[in-house]
Amino acid sequence: MKYYPKVSLIIEEHTFSYKLFEALENVSKTYSQRKAAQELGVSHAVLNRRIKEAEERFGFKLIVATGAGSELTDNAKEILQKYRKYTHRLKDREKLIICGGYTSSRLMETLTSKYGLNAAIYRTSDKNAIHLASLDMVDILTLDDPVHAFIQNLDFVPIAYDHLVLVSNVKKHHNINELNGKKFVEIIDSPQRLAWNTLDDNQIKYKLADEFKLPYDALRFVQKNPEFYTFISSSLWEGSDIIKNETRHIISCVICNKEDERINDFLNFILTFKGQQLVEECGFESVR
Template sequence: MDYLPKLNLFINGHEFNYKFFETLECVSKTWSQREAAKRLGVSHAVLNRRIRDAEDKLGKRIVETTGAGSGLTDYGLEILQKYQEYMQRLQGREIPVICGGHISSGLMEVLSSEYGLESHVYRTQDESAIQLAQRDMVDILTFDDPVQAFMRDLDFTPVAYDHLVLVSGGGYTPKSMDDINGMSFVEVPGSSQRLAWNTLDENGVDYRVVELVKSPYEALKRVQKNEDLYTFLNSSFAGGSNVLENETKHIISLVNLNPENLVLKDFIEFVLDEGQQIIRDEGFEPL
């Protein structure tokens, strides 16, 4: 069964239905109000009234007459483009979108390539990926930190294990938590680093977070440039001390937001079966 979405939008407090936007789209393609009316199956007077009513409400010209015929003004084009953006979100995506934390989405990019799945992969923070998913812009949502999925009661699928290592630009390797006292750290907010901070706090370790960055890549660069700085990063991503290996072991997971897509279903089955060896090769611990 096929479903075709239709969309109404509010612009500056005024509601316009899909017929108005179809009118703009048709005028932009035909450069003729009469031809647009013919294609839409309405009279020229009805089409013209739609346009004039909208211009009266918004206080701006939407359609203008040029030497080539009738076309959209810049304001009309802006309205049409915004409508088309929303319509693209409603309509099915031909190429699936995978989005999530830097570590988990990176792993999924490798797995999708090995499987032969053409996909768009976007790496960001877990919370940012969730916001995109809530706008129906994501097919597979991935998590670096399982707490994000737990907090939202999401039906997630574990795909691998990882843990955090302490990374030092100067090459120092602490042998116990006591050796971490007095260290200055670079933090990646919204990441699985929370496992390390919670562990240090619970054990009364004296440490300081002196800088915040947006990604593990930035954290690694900052530490490499300053031997007095430290950070915690996933062992699959960087080498370092395993001083908190047991305390920071966590699940890398995904949520299939498009379960009716058989291609995605087969891909996830691959991840949980043959893909486990690829997961091991990428530095993760398989399930």
């Protein structure tokens, strides 16, 4: 079965049927109420009544007569533009939308390119990506930190493993006790929670002195300020593996659009031997 959505809108506490917006759409294209009625398969009187009733509820004109026929007013054009925006979101997308964390979305760029999937990829925090997915604006959601999938009770698929490395601008550290008393910069909404938990469990005293939204900003800051440290995904940067085992975590994806066969085929590719080879080439660990 095929499903075709029709959008109604609530404007100023009044509900307007999709039939009104289809009338405006056709008048905007034909410049004629009579031709618009023919396109919609209704009588001219029916279309005219729809327009008049809506104008009464709005309190302003939607269509005016001109020398060339009928034309939408500026208010009607604004309303129609809003309608187009919402209906556009409901259309099946030729280009799939992938949105996820900074680390997982980087992996997706390589995988989609090698597979040949027509997709637009957007990088943001896990929480922002989940919000966009909840608005039905995402086909594939990718997560840097699996904790968000558990919190939101999402049906996720593991596609890789990653871990955190210690990054500093001084000598390489070999023992976690060497971090006692050090100052760190935090990357908001990242798997760094695993590092802080590990330091706490080992009774390491540390200070979170600054915070950044982007891992690359935190990395640049640490490189310029030798007294600061941070933890970052090993797939993004080289560093000390002193808490590798404690911070090993899943990189996952959530299929939001289950109706598109392209997505299922792509996911199957990721989990094949060739797909997992690409995962390792990108600096991650295979889940096979």
